[in-house]
Amino acid sequence: AQSVSQHNHHVILSEAASLELGCNYSYGGTVNLFWYVQYPGQHLQLLLKYFSGDPLVKGIKGFEAEFIKSKFSFNLRKPSVQWSDTAEYFCAVNAQGDYKLSFGAGTTVTVRA
Amino acid sequence: NAGVTQTPKFQVLKTGQSMTLQCAQDMNHNSMYWYRQDPGMGLRLIYYSASEGTTDKGEVPNGYNVSRLNKREFSLRLESAAPSQTSVYFCAAGGGAQGTGELFFGEGSRLTVL
Numbered sequence: 636a637q638s639v640s641q642h643n644h645h646v647i648l649s650e651a652a653s654l655e656l657g658c659n660y661s662y663g664g665t666v667n668l669f670w671y672v673q674y675p676g677q678h679l680q681l682l683l684k685y686f687s688g689d690p691l692v693k694g695i696k697g698f699e700a701e702f703i704k705s706k707f708s709f710n711l712r713k714p715s716v717q718w719s720d721t722a723e724y725f726c727a728v729n730a731q732g733d734y735k736l737s738f739g740a741g742t743t744v745t746v747r748a
Numbered sequence: 749n750a751g752v753t754q755t756p757k758f759q760v761l762k763t764g765q766s767m768t769l770q771c772a773q774d775m776n777h778n779s780m781y782w783y784r785q786d787p788g789m790g791l792r793l794i795y796y797s798a799s800e801g802t803t804d805k806g807e808v809p810n811g812y813n814v815s816r817l818n819k820r821e822f823s824l825r826l827e828s829a830a831p832s833q834t835s836v837y838f839c840a841a842g843g844g845a846q847g848t849g850e851l852f853f854g855e856g857s858r859l860t861v862l
């Protein structure tokens with residue numbers, strides 16, 4: 636079974652700073668990769684996803700993520716954060732052909748104005 | 749177009765009581781899921797249903813049962829609630845063909861077991 640680890644539990648940034656959240660997974664086969672976001676008081680929603688092709692994927696709200704197969708990583712980035720990016724971010728992975736989606740523990744991002 | 753709807757949104761139970769969390773989707777997805785969210789542990793899969801008529805265990809199925817009533821509805825039952833089941837429960841639908849698609853989540857149900 637696959638597992639997901641997110642390195643940072645809580646990240647605090649100032650507006651306009653750059654953001655990078657780490658995500659590593661453990662699974663030897665082909666995977667689908669996702670980043671979800673949960674804004675305060677809201678339900679989870681998809682930021683971006685990777686299935687195949689270009690390892691640099693772009694999502695909503697200026698976020699992007701890079702899949703590095705050799706490192707089993709799928710790190711999330713945003714060049715310049717806004718106060719409205721304050722949220723909890725979850726990396727998720729499933730093995731291709733498997734319905735079960737495994738989530739990491741999440742990273743809380745606080746952006747100070 | 750409500751997406752994924754969960755009821756109730758809040759519930760307090762005493763140890764040993766039973767309850768059912770209801771979930772309905774109007775998005776015509778084949779797959780539905782129940783997750784629990786606990787601080788520092790992210791979301792953990794309890795049960796899922798790849799299609800109407802099938803259900804399978806996830807990471808943490810003990811103490812729970814599910815029913816896929818039809819394509820729209822997927823309920824989660826706690827037969828004898830325990831304090832360790834205090835959590836926020838999320839229902840989701842989607843996943844596409846063999847898990848390649850986006851999951852759409854409900855707003856969550858906060859359960860406290862005393």
